Amino acid sequence: MKKKGSRIERELVNLLWDLQCPAIRVPSSGAATKRPLPDIIAGNGRRYMAIEVKGRKEFPIYLSDDEVNALKEFSASFGAMPFVGFRLDYKEWRFIDVEDLKPTKKGNFKIDEDLMYEKSIDVFELVGVSRQKKLHFLKDPE
Numbered sequence: 001m002k003k004k005g006s007r008i009e010r011e012l013v014n015l016l017w018d019l020q021c022p023a024i025r026v027p028s029s030g031a032a033t034k035r036p037l038p039d040i041i042a043g044n045g046r047r048y049m050a051i052e053v054k055g056r057k058e059f060p061i062y063l064s065d066d067e068v069n070a071l072k073e074f075s076a077s078f079g080a081m082p083f084v085g086f087r088l089d090y091k092e093w094r095f096i097d098v099e100d101l102k103p104t105k106k107g108n109f110k111i112d113e114d115l116m117y118e119k120s121i122d123v124f125e126l127v128g129v130s131r132q133k134k135l136h137f138l139k140d141p142e
Contacts, residue, residue, distance in 0.1 A: 008055040009039050012085055012093060016042045021127040036070035041080065044127055050080040054111075057089050061111040068098055068109050083126065086111060094120040 009025045016023035023042035038050035052071045054061045063084060075082035075098075082098040100119040101109040 005039075005053065005055065008087060009053050012051070012053060012087075013040060013042075015093065015123060016040075016127065019123065019127050019129055020044060036073040038071050038074055038080075038082075040085070041078070042127075043080070047128055048078070048080040049083055049126065050075045050078060051083050051085045051095070054084060054086040055089075056086070059088070059112045059116070061086050062104070063101065063109045063111075065107050065109070068101065071098055084111065085126075093123045095123070095126045096120045 006025075006027075013023045013025055021042050021044040023040055025040055026037045039053040040049075040051040042049045042051065050071060052063065052067055054063070061084075071082045071084075074080070083095045084098060084101065085093060085095045087093050094116055096111060096115065096119050100115070101111065102115055104110050
């Protein structure tokens, strides 16, 4: 599972760079440190994002209260917008603002299909790419 997490984090970093939104993985996130660090930090001069990354085969996607609070804490101190970026196998990237996450009965959070359709945005909306540039990017065979 850890190998898959690193792989999809690198995939997202490369996609963000392709959209002129420089990004870095923060490999010390999670158990390696007690500091509240996201998986990815990205910015393009207009917006700055802290992203917790999740990859799964299917819904629901769960996040612990600690993960969400760490993302909020880092984002507030860094001046970034906090998002959860997720990708189901063979699907496109989607992003949800942490304020839109659904709490569970145990005090954690989850993303389900309903929430994805109601609140998520795609990577182009995340970085503020115009519709025209999005269409160009999708057509370009680079």
